Each structure stands twice: as C-alpha cells, then as structure tokens.
Amino acid sequence: MVLVFSSGSVEVKFLLNALLVPIAVGLSIFGIAAATAQSAATGDFNGRVDVGGRKIHLECEGAGAPAVILISGYRNNAEIWTVEPGPGLTPVFAAVAQFTRVCAYDRPGTILDADHLSRSDRVPMPRTAEAIAAELHATLDSAGIKGPYVLAAHSLGGLFARLYAATYPDEVAGQVLVDAWQEDLEAVLGPAQWAAYVDLATPAPPRLDGYADLELVDFEAASARMREALKSAPLRPMPLYVISRGKPVQLPPGPPTAFSPDAFEAAWREGQRRLAALRPDARHLIAAQSDHYIQIEQPVLVVDAIRAVVDAARDPASWTRKHQLQPAKTAGGSPVPSANVAPADPGSGEFTGLIDVGGGRKMYLECRGAGSPTVVLVAGLKAFAGDWNSAGGTAPTVFSGVANVTRVCAYDRPGTPVGELPSRSDPVRQPTTAADAVADLHALLGAAREPAPYVLVGHSYGGLIAKLYARTYPRDAAGLVLVDALTEGLQEAETPEQWATQRVLMEGDIRESLALYPALERIDPDRSFDQVRAAPPLSPLPLIVLSADRPWGPQIPALIADGTLPADVPADFGYITDAAQKKAQDRLAALVPGAKHITNTNSGHEIHKEQPGLVTDAIIDVVDAVRAGKTSLAQ
Structure with a gap:
C-alpha cells in the first residue's frame, strides 16, 4: 500500500x-x-x-x-x-x-x-x-x-x-x-x-x-x-x-x-x-x-x-x-494519577495519558472498564477529571463505580487545575464557551478512538456541555445524566439585575489565581446559553436529572459575614437562587418525555461527591436503558 x-x-x-x-x-x-x-x-x-x-x-x-x-x-x-x-x-x-x-x-x-x-x-x-x-x-x-x-x-x-x-x-x-x-x-x-x-x-x-x-x-x-x-x-x-x-x-x-x-x-x-x-x-x-x-x-x-x-x-x-505556574485556588484537589502516566492505549483497557486533538494541542484523558455504551464524565467549572474520583467517607467514587459496569472516561478541559498544579491539557485562550468545550470533547473522543454511543454525565457547567453535546451530535449521544447542572433556565428565571449578581458569584474572586495561572478556565455563560438555545432540540433519549436539595438561602448571610462572599451581595440572594434553580431544574427534567427527576438527594451542589452511590445508580439506570434499546426511561 x-x-x-x-x-x-x-x-x-x-x-x-x-x-x-x-x-x-x-x-x-x-x-x-x-x-x-x-x-x-x-x-x-x-x-x-x-x-x-x-x-x-x-x-x-x-x-x-x-x-x-x-x-x-x-x-x-x-x-x-x-x-x-x-x-x-x-x-x-x-x-x-x-x-x-x-x-x-x-x-x-x-x-x-x-x-x-x-x-x-x-x-x-x-x-x-x-x-x-x-x-x-x-x-x-x-x-x-x-x-x-x-x-x-x-x-x-x-x-x-x-x-x-x-x-x-x-x-x-x-x-x-x-x-x-x-x-x-x-x-x-x-x-x-x-x-x-x-x-x-x-x-x-x-x-x-x-x-x-x-x-x-x-x-x-x-x-x-x-x-x-x-x-x-x-x-x-x-x-x-x-x-x-x-x-x-x-x-x-x-x-x-x-x-x-x-x-x-x-x-x-x-x-x-x-x-x-x-x-x-x-x-x-x-x-x-x-x-x-x-x-x-x-x-x-x-x-x-x-x-x-x-x-x-x-x-x-x-x-x-510540567508548567511553572501554579494556581492559588482550585476546584477539587483530590489525589489523582500522574498526568503523564499512560498504562494503556485509548479505545480499550485502562488508559491515562495525553491525546493529540489536532491544532498542535493535547488533552488529558483517563478511561477504565469495558462495555458499551461508554460513559463520559464532564466535570464542572474549573474542575478536572479527578473530580469524579473523589467522594466523602469510604463510598466508591462515581468513576470507579461506573467502571464496574461499563467503560467510563473522564478528561481535563484546558485551564482546569489539578490540585495545586495547572491543567494537564494544553492551554487555550480564555474565556471559552460551551460550544468550544463541545468541539474539544468531540475531537478528543474521536482522536482517542472511544466508540459511540455515549452516555454523557455532566455536573454543574459540565451539565451544560453535556446537554449541548447531545443536541449537537445526537447520533453519538444515547443517554444523559445531569447532576445539579447549570442551565440557561437559571438566567431566564432571574431578573437581569439578579443574573448580574449570579454571574459574579459563579466566577468567584479569581484575581489571585489568575495572577499565578493566567490560563485558568473561565467561561462566557451568556454566549454559552445562546449557543444552547440555537442548537437543535434534544432528541428522545433516557434522561435523569439530579438536583441538590440543600438550600442556599440560610447559608448566604454566614458566607457574607466570614468574607467568603462580597459584602454587597443581598442577604436574601440565596433564597432568590433557590427559587430560580428549582424552576431551571424542573425545566431540565421536562426536556424529553419520560425523564426522571431525583430531587431527594440529601446533598448540596456536589451530589457526585456527597452521594456518589446515588449518581452511580442513576448512570447505571441510563446505561441499562440504552442497552435495552430504549429512547425513554418510561418505555
């Protein structure tokens, strides 16, 4: 040849x-x-x-x-x-x-x-x-x-x-x-x-x-x-x-x-x-x-x-x-394998390593387990792959629990810190959008030869990415699990003034971190929401939405008092967020017929860490439905 x-x-x-x-x-x-x-x-x-x-x-x-x-x-x-x-x-x-x-x-x-x-x-x-x-x-x-x-x-x-x-x-x-x-x-x-x-x-x-x-x-x-x-x-x-x-x-x-x-x-x-x-x-x-x-x-x-x-x-x-710069503040922080260890090849078996996604960039991916569909875990804002390998107590993590049932992969988006170290994926210009993240994920899975169909599991901002991926590549997405996901419905449930405050709180005070790690992940939520709205409707597929049930309302005054939140945040803003988030989560659960909405989670925002078994069970339910050829959990 x-x-x-x-x-x-x-x-x-x-x-x-x-x-x-x-x-x-x-x-x-x-x-x-x-x-x-x-x-x-x-x-x-x-x-x-x-x-x-x-x-x-x-x-x-x-x-x-x-x-x-x-x-x-x-x-x-x-x-x-x-x-x-x-x-x-x-x-x-x-x-x-x-x-x-x-x-x-x-x-x-x-x-x-x-x-x-x-x-x-x-x-x-x-x-x-x-x-x-x-x-x-x-x-x-x-x-x-x-x-x-x-x-x-x-x-x-x-x-x-x-x-x-x-x-x-x-x-x-x-x-x-x-x-x-x-x-x-x-x-x-x-x-x-x-x-x-x-x-x-x-x-x-x-x-x-x-x-x-x-x-x-x-x-x-x-x-x-x-x-x-x-x-x-x-x-x-x-x-x-x-x-x-x-x-x-x-x-x-x-x-x-x-x-x-x-x-x-x-x-x-x-x-x-x-x-x-x-x-x-x-x-x-x-x-x-x-x-x-x-x-x-x-x-x-x-x-x-x-x-x-x-x-x-x-x-x-x-x-x-790997890099000289170190971020002062990070998401997650649980121990993970070395960014550079690759004990296997992508597409099969265990894999931990860097994948060339084209354009001179490499992205970090780790996969384990076997079977179809492949579960793809998409972490929240500034969170790396190890976010799915962290859990309170002695409970198995989501990553390890799913690996016992089917193939599962997690990855680092550019700018997502690993403990006190920078992301293992090559940096990109920030801020980015959900569409940028979807394009990266699609390129990564293709380059790694991870075969579709996928069950996409997204937490927080990762949920917005997972949903947009499913709407952009409907033939690749066979199921969705959204874990207290960020959604355009939150913006729509708040007044412009409330949303302006919400945006500030979402990003947090990252000035010190940016001084040390300029490539830290930042997003443009408004553009990202517009991208979701412009995307084709979600095709019928098994969907489970898990929503936090620990309210923010009572917590905000104490967070303002100890300096965690700015002093100009209204003391009742937690209650405003709770009401808007409830509307947004209910809308998520209505995206496709037969979706399941789990609201009794006994958890705050990080359900995958506080209640990993609950999230793992939800993923397995969707995997089982996909294997049975269902396009709805109600079938």
Whole structure:
C-alpha cells in the first residue's frame, strides 16, 4: 500500500514492508556537509568513524548537552530522520539541532530506499541486539561524543535503545520511544499470528532482493535478550516519553491470509501500554494523525517529546512540574494519577495519558472498564477529571463505580487545575464557551478512538456541555445524566439585575489565581446559553436529572459575614437562587418525555461527591436503558 506525503512540489511515497520499512521514491533530504575529521564532538559532522577496523557512518549537528542520539527502526538508516515532511514542518534531526547536539547513524545493512543504502561497512547477518548496542557504544566513544545521552528511537530501534540503557546505564539520561517495538509482542499475538507476522516482516523490500547486506535481526532472540536485561537491570529512574501511533499501520500488498491486522494492532497497543508502564512517571502520547512513521507524519510531536526529555535531563524538576505556574485556588484537589502516566492505549483497557486533538494541542484523558455504551464524565467549572474520583467517607467514587459496569472516561478541559498544579491539557485562550468545550470533547473522543454511543454525565457547567453535546451530535449521544447542572433556565428565571449578581458569584474572586495561572478556565455563560438555545432540540433519549436539595438561602448571610462572599451581595440572594434553580431544574427534567427527576438527594451542589452511590445508580439506570434499546426511561 502507498502512503503519500506532499512536501511542496515533492511527493514522497513509502512502500511499507517488513517491520514497516520505508522504500522511498522521490525523497527530499536535508544534506549535511561532509566532514573529514574523526571527531564528531563539535560542529557539523557527516562522515565515517572507525569502530575496530570497520567504519560506521555518523552525522551530527547542533551544540549542547545532553546529546540526542537518534536510533532508526528495522532496516532504516539515519536518513529517515532527515526526510522532509509536509509543508511548514522541519525534519526531526534539524529541529533537535536547534536546541542541543543531535546525532544519527547508519547501522550496517540499513536503507532509506533502493538508491540510499547503508553508508556503513557490511557485517555478517543476522545480527544480535547485543551486537547492535555494543556497536553504537563503540561508535559514540570513537567519535568523541560524551554522554550521558538522550536516546530517541523508532520501532525496533526502541528495543536497541532500551538494551543500550540496560547495558550502559550511566550513559543514558532519558529515552523517547517512537511507536517502539516491545519484547512481548510474540506472546501477546500467539503462535499462529506471530508466525504470520514473521512471514510478513522477513522478506526483502521491493527492488532490494539482490541486496545481500540487508539488515536481518532475529526478532525472537532480540526480544528474549531484552526480557533478560529487564529482569537483571530494570530501567533506572529517568524521563521516559512513549509516543504511539493513533492510526492502524498500512500493510504491504498481499499479506499472509493467516495474518490478522486487528490482532496485530491490539497486540501492538498492549506493547505500547507496557512500554509506558516501565516508569511510574512516564509520559505517553497518542499521535492521532499518524501511523508507524510518526517522525515523518507528525514530527513536531517527536521534537516536543525530545525537548521535554532534554529539559528534564538538564533540570529534573521540570519533568514533574510540567508548567511553572501554579494556581492559588482550585476546584477539587483530590489525589489523582500522574498526568503523564499512560498504562494503556485509548479505545480499550485502562488508559491515562495525553491525546493529540489536532491544532498542535493535547488533552488529558483517563478511561477504565469495558462495555458499551461508554460513559463520559464532564466535570464542572474549573474542575478536572479527578473530580469524579473523589467522594466523602469510604463510598466508591462515581468513576470507579461506573467502571464496574461499563467503560467510563473522564478528561481535563484546558485551564482546569489539578490540585495545586495547572491543567494537564494544553492551554487555550480564555474565556471559552460551551460550544468550544463541545468541539474539544468531540475531537478528543474521536482522536482517542472511544466508540459511540455515549452516555454523557455532566455536573454543574459540565451539565451544560453535556446537554449541548447531545443536541449537537445526537447520533453519538444515547443517554444523559445531569447532576445539579447549570442551565440557561437559571438566567431566564432571574431578573437581569439578579443574573448580574449570579454571574459574579459563579466566577468567584479569581484575581489571585489568575495572577499565578493566567490560563485558568473561565467561561462566557451568556454566549454559552445562546449557543444552547440555537442548537437543535434534544432528541428522545433516557434522561435523569439530579438536583441538590440543600438550600442556599440560610447559608448566604454566614458566607457574607466570614468574607467568603462580597459584602454587597443581598442577604436574601440565596433564597432568590433557590427559587430560580428549582424552576431551571424542573425545566431540565421536562426536556424529553419520560425523564426522571431525583430531587431527594440529601446533598448540596456536589451530589457526585456527597452521594456518589446515588449518581452511580442513576448512570447505571441510563446505561441499562440504552442497552435495552430504549429512547425513554418510561418505555
């Protein structure tokens, strides 16, 4: 099958074969001036270094430490890192050279295409993974390139990088694994699928049948050696960034009939999960717009990952803080897993990590459980995904309770703080609207390959988002649970003067927080309400509305007295809010026929925390109705 990349007027076509080996036609390569000096420690270098009587081709650019060593995948030479990507994009090699020293090399028998063969001296084939790691060590030593290094490796090169780190642990400061090989692939695939895969991966690519020096590695032996190394020398603490493809790999024509692409993709995703679990603080990113060659299709993602690991090698604290700014005031604050840990792939199994949603942005997502429909939890204003993993007492949280019944996902909107840290999702310009949040959520679920239909569960402002999502994408939304949700009915139940006060109270005094965290989530409720009003009517679907029954009226005077609320808030404003909120919640429950309205919640605004079992039961009722094919709870 042919992949086409447009690069100005140059069209780059890759025929995929073996372990996803590119055979390129019409490539545009960023050239590097040839060097005659043996040392590649400084300056631009493009030449061959002696490694005990034979020569290895090496090229280096840039300045600074740690040096980044780019390790190509199976049968790929160094040129795979300098292929010109799409318009406006810089190859990984050239981009990394802008902020540190970077080197790439040709293993013997590696290629870019039939016209770009390895520039290193030939060796007998097949090769072992140990020999390849030792060869790289000898090359760097002979060239005078000082460690410790950041190893950035693609495909089978990831196994070579990890074996290098296990063999020479003091020489590695961090790793970036780009859709890398994981040593348990054979066991996960099973004997029949593994045999079919080997049949697919072993033959020489087209036009290279006569290239006797073509790289050949015993996958089974290499994987076994990696497992042994992992047992004797587990990966020591270091920044680890795993980037995994978001699209299925495109296979060469005529794969063996016994080969199952679906089984291969599932096994590969499991391998990515295991790679990301090598370190508890690893970062895992899904490159939603790429298949195997992420460094060509989305080079910016690879460069950003390398930069993050280089920064962490220079300043270890940067790996854990992610951003320098910290908000003074936050919503929620319960402990959550690390923002960067990704123990599985999106779309199935457990997942915690960042998803590329396009436009250069990434969003944080966590999912657990199995089954359909998928429940999507949408938190309130300035609240992050962990808001659904918090509960009073010892009761199971909503997230964990729902995960026992079906698949459930929660996410961070941009600007939603995590305890005293900023949001794990990339920032956007604030304030935003409900329509902005709906577009982000739709992009996130699509990029993460979380299949519809969804039961959308929204608390407070999240309820407004969930409702607008269901009206915008009716085919995706099969059910709704609205937990003391914000609604345009609140504005309509108050006078303009009352609503002006309500708006101030909704946002709160965030001046101190904004000074420390300018990207803090803020919303334009008036525009958001207008967006909801302009949306198509809600289609019939199972709907449960849960409303708080603890009144605000008696609480407001004390809140004014202790300074929590401004002194100019009317003392009776709580009673005004209670009356308006009752009307608004009643209107929510009348949106579709057969909706259920739970008003005896024995709870304040945060019902999902005070009464998580009540919210979980409501979600399960809607899930059951969807599974039964109902469009109304009254059916």
